Amino acid sequence: MERSAAHGGKRSLPRLLFLAALSATPWLLIVYLHLSVLNGAPASSPQPSLVDAVASDGGKDAQRFLLEQEERLRKLPPSRDATTAAAAAAEDVCEGRYVYIHDLPSRFNVDILRNCREWYRWINMCVYLSNGGLGEPVDNADGAFADEGWYATDHFGLDLIFHSRMKQYECLTDDSSRAAAVFVPFYAGFDVVQHLWGSNASVKDAASLELVNWLTGRPEWRTMGGRDHFVLSGRTAWDHQRQTDSDSEWGNKLLRLPAVQNMTVLFVEKTPWTEHDFAVPYPTYFHPAKDAEIFQWQQRMRGMKREWLFTFAGGTRPGDPNSIRHHLVRQCGASSLCKLIQCRKGERKCLIPSTFMRVFQGTRFCLQPTGDTYTRRSAFDAILAGCVPVFFHPASAYTQYKWHLPDEHETYSVFIAEEDIRSGNVSIEETLRRIPPHVAEKMTETVINLIPRLVYADPRSKLETVKDAVDLTVDAVIDRVKKLRKEMHGVAAS
Template sequence: MKRHNAAELPVPVSNGGERDDKTGSKVDKMGGAARRWRCGGCCSRLWFVLVVSATVTMLVLHGYDSGLGHGAAAVVRIEPVRRGSYHTRKVNPVDRGGGGGRPSFCGSSPSPPDSGSAKPVTVDHKSATSDSSTGTESDGGGEPSSASSSRPAAEDKSDRCGGRYMYVQELPLRFNTDMVKNCAALFPWTDMCKFTANGGFGPQMSGGGGVFQETGWYNSDKYTVDIIFHDRMRRYECLTGDPSLAAAVYVPFFAGLEVWRHLWGFNVTTRDAMALEVVDIITSRPEWRAMGGRDHFFTAGLITWDFRRLADGDGHWGSKLFSLPAIKNMTALVVEASPWHLNDAAIPFPTAFHPASDEAVFVWQDKIRRLERPWLFSFAGAARPGSAKSIRSELIAQCRASSVCSLMECADGPSNKCGSPARYMRLFQSSIFCLQPQGDSYTRKSAFDAMLAGCIPVFFHPGTAYVQYTWHLPKNHADYSVYISEDDVRGNASIEERLRRITPAAVERMRETVISLVPTVVYAQPSSKLDTMKDAFDVTVDAIIDKVTRLRRDIVDGRGEEEKLEMYSWKYPLLRQGQKVEDPHEWDSLASILLYSLLAWPKAAMLTSQ
């Protein structure tokens, strides 16, 4: 039977008469006596009851078809509403299958010009009620249900977001977007406002003398991951207001920006204040008690050592955020992780490319695949004369002495040849191999710039990439890179000779692998969705969901959390099927060197550029 809206129901005409089409007056066709005999005084009441009953029935049936009836999952639209320092969420029923936008929360950081503005999103989940006192959807308060303390509700096979829902922990805006509004105070010597613009992408670039495409390119700073990730997460297609359905909980705390603005000229009390405050907030929430925070994650877009102060006292570097017991249960996303701690994970530095579509990626991949590369290898960087552990002086000397190496020496101030992304990207695009020694810390943004240009990276230390970006790069480092140990370089091994030994076929295979990695190491436009590939954000979210899902399954099945040794935390992601952590590994001999480098880490190294 066809179901109608109330407006579509036929309204019966009263038997009191019909109207003449020309005069508009009533025409009595039956006569008054006949009308009274047929209907009597109950006629109008009978018709009224019939109309009301039919209308109610049709509305109930129509509501059931729309997914709002008993037994159907409610569909709600979450819209931000300011209330004091928090955003509350207003929950309104909408039609299923609507909108491709995403909800905003915790304020709204600026969106890139070609990405469009944030729009509300349709989110499918179980009915949630709004708790106006906390500004979040609540499951009724108190202890979480048994379902939320074990695993999300049973996955609906027809639900496109099944097993992928994210719950966003509400925080006051001063923990995130207020820092961006006060961007001039983020760094003592540089105005960071131009780099925090456009959702953390920085100023737009185009052309670059043929180096870039016309759109999707920005002068991105290496430490704006907090903003970029937040902008993507607030548009994530599977947000939910019901924490019992969530695969993981995102905490929108800009830990990187918070520490960054207090690293110089502030005492340890100031550096630690917001870290302690955010822990108090999140640990008091019911969703924390479900897994003790093991399903929570946040971004801290600096290197891990900025959050691991080795001792108290104003003369010691960094904050103690990662040393707090609650934080140790969470997953912290950093641009450089610790090889000896289990719960921080490295994600790529931002590059200059932020594609808006699959086609933009394909066009770029085709471009770098066809490029002529006249230089066998190249190096862009500055010497570190005051650092005994650095091999940069040796690399610069070898590059200068070689007729097949191109050198771009970097320096502070206006003479810096590496200051323009177009300059170093042009160098990388003209090179087969790009030398990537340690930066100011183990890692180096330049490694991702080189891969974006289709240049095969040459690493000299496993801490620069191999034990870092295990979610985003292949386990077998020989598939996409060349490894020459620092000891070999110090022993006068010829880099040119090593690279010439690699066959053209092997070079082609490695370059093709590097080109295939482009989407996984770039952050796409926040309002776009790559259809046939995953960018760095997607890869990260999938890895977090997988990590929490496995942990939750172990808890439910009574196996408990797998016992892992932090001293081998770098090794676990690299294990192949059947391997054990005790099995020999090519970098076992470097473990003590890695640890020594950590303990001897100079504060001065943190102050210079990579």
């Protein structure tokens, strides 16, 4: 019995192995397919087949089954390898971000620059157009700046700087059909300034009207009726808001032209009641060519010893009954914790950037009242120096630079209402002294972290990891155009 059982067991062993192999086959196939996908290898890779693994068992049904499975596997499309995937990703990096720049006739930009000596009666502006619009390098003899990246930039000189930077944008295209947005390099700010004094209304408006006629006749315009176009003026929107055709009224009527109202229009200060214009930061003196220049400057501002609690740099407005500047001068002058830089007409010290930049670097809070308009370039100079701005009107920053400044205004600034200053109900010193030191230090750190977002990089180079004011602006414009495009498609579908 034992022999017979042993003998029978030997005969049944091959059958058991065959059945085990057959039952394991589906699981082996699953593992095989899983490993093929993970390794990125084609399913039909010339490895030893599963057929060979069980052929010695003589199972014809099993061989037929496995042959059918391998045949099906060969018909599957091969998976992309890492190289193909990387190439595809590289091709798509600009998808949805392409910008097309109109090749405007020279009369809309380059020819305007040739007249730079005549823009103002009291100063030759040509010197400010060098180095891609940055101006000449500043004198750093007193160490208020860094040795590289600092220029005597005009606060209304953004037309050329922005255009120069756009030429370096990483996702430019010559095919407007691929463009997410279309840039119009019209030097609107430089155009209006050359006609602000002494020109009649028709002369002031001439270039703007010619531009509209040129743009609306282009095929690129017809795609979205200009809603994918954006244009910039380095001046405030008030210079382009003339309401009548009176020769004596200030500015031109660029912003009031229907075609321009279809575009996204950029200014250093927007109007409070319109929705198609947006504010971008005033250009400062700092134009880094490398990421390291930004990081080094930020670190330097973190290490500054801020001896003054607050500072006011500026002049009074004796002819403006609404101005609060004389109140600020009085309060600052009466406080031992305030550094006053009072600028009177024609005073040379306030024309030298280092005069106030050095003081800002040693101050915790910088007072930023309204000037001729709601906004001031000084607010950005202060942030650049790590000085927390104190605003007195919402339109000085909060309703303006929504693309570049945080929505949480209290994290980077202090607000004191103009009415409270006029009435004499508020002491600026006491208000600022009530801010706990650790909170003030945190606000300073927030301000220093904002610096990259507010500077315009040197247009002759390219930052690697940091987005500057132009990068953020273009991103925001593209997002706006995408929303407008969806709205247009929605209306068309309905």
